[in-house]
Amino acid sequence: MNDIDIINDILKGNNRKYELLVDAYQRQVMATCMGFVHHRDDAMDLTQEVFVKAYRALATFQGKASFATWIYRIAVNTCLEHLRKKKKKQTLWLFDQGNDRMEPSHTQTPQHEAEQNELQQQLQSAIDSLPENQRIAFVLSKYDELPQAEIARVMMMTEGAVESLLQRAKKNLQKKLSSLAKEF
Numbered sequence: 293m294n295d296i297d298i299i300n301d302i303l304k305g306n307n308r309k310y311e312l313l314v315d316a317y318q319r320q321v322m323a324t325c326m327g328f329v330h331h332r333d334d335a336m337d338l339t340q341e342v343f344v345k346a347y348r349a350l351a352t353f354q355g356k357a358s359f360a361t362w363i364y365r366i367a368v369n370t371c372l373e374h375l376r377k378k379k380k381k382q383t384l385w386l387f388d389q390g391n392d393r394m395e396p397s398h399t400q401t402p403q404h405e406a407e408q409n410e411l412q413q414q415l416q417s418a419i420d421s422l423p424e425n426q427r428i429a430f431v432l433s434k435y436d437e438l439p440q441a442e443i444a445r446v447m448m449m450t451e452g453a454v455e456s457l458l459q460r461a462k463k464n465l466q467k468k469l470s471s472l473a474k475e476f
Contacts, residue, residue: 295359302350310350314343317360320436321367327435328371328427330416338374342367357445364438364446368428418468426461429454 293312301309321342325335346366353362419427425447432443440458444451 296355299350299353299359310347313346313359317363318343320360321363323436324364324367324431325371327431328375334374338367338370342370345370361442361445364432364436364442368432368446372424415469418465421468422461422464426457426464429457430461430465433458
């Protein structure tokens with residue numbers, strides 16, 4: 293059963309089928325959210341919010357793009373909305389003590405782990421400081437490992453524009469991180 297069949301069944305009243313879509317896309321949506329907020333609990337909350345929004349808007353899904361593209365767009369918009377609200381309330385502080393997806397090595401010294409955490413925070417801060425479109429393209433490419441064609445559909449732009457955004461994002465990150473390296 294493909295996504296369109298599942299969606300049609302849901303729209304006919306078989307709401308239990310929505311669980312199939314959640315199961316199919318939850319990991320990818322969670323990875324997208326982690327790429328924006330860098331904190332597992334926030335990413336889990338946002339993932340749930342994405343699926344609630346998608347469910348409520350399911351009747352508006354037209355099938356012009358794949359369901360995956362549609363839900364990624366909802367995820368990106370939900371994360372950006374969350375970050376804007378958070379920025380209004382307080383100073384933007386988007387990183388936790390390291391990436392929740394990384395497992396610390398048990399052979400590392402506390403000093404080495406602290407240095408790794410500091411580097412991770414600097415990387416996350418550099419990513420967060422990218423212009424919005426560059427950050428979206430970078431997160432979808434590196435965290436979700438989406439091909440440029442899919443990123444182009446999610447961002448509603450050409451593949452060439454996505455490639456350009458990714459190149460500029462990498463250059464910006466290199467500049468930001470090389471200036472940080474000079475401080476050490």
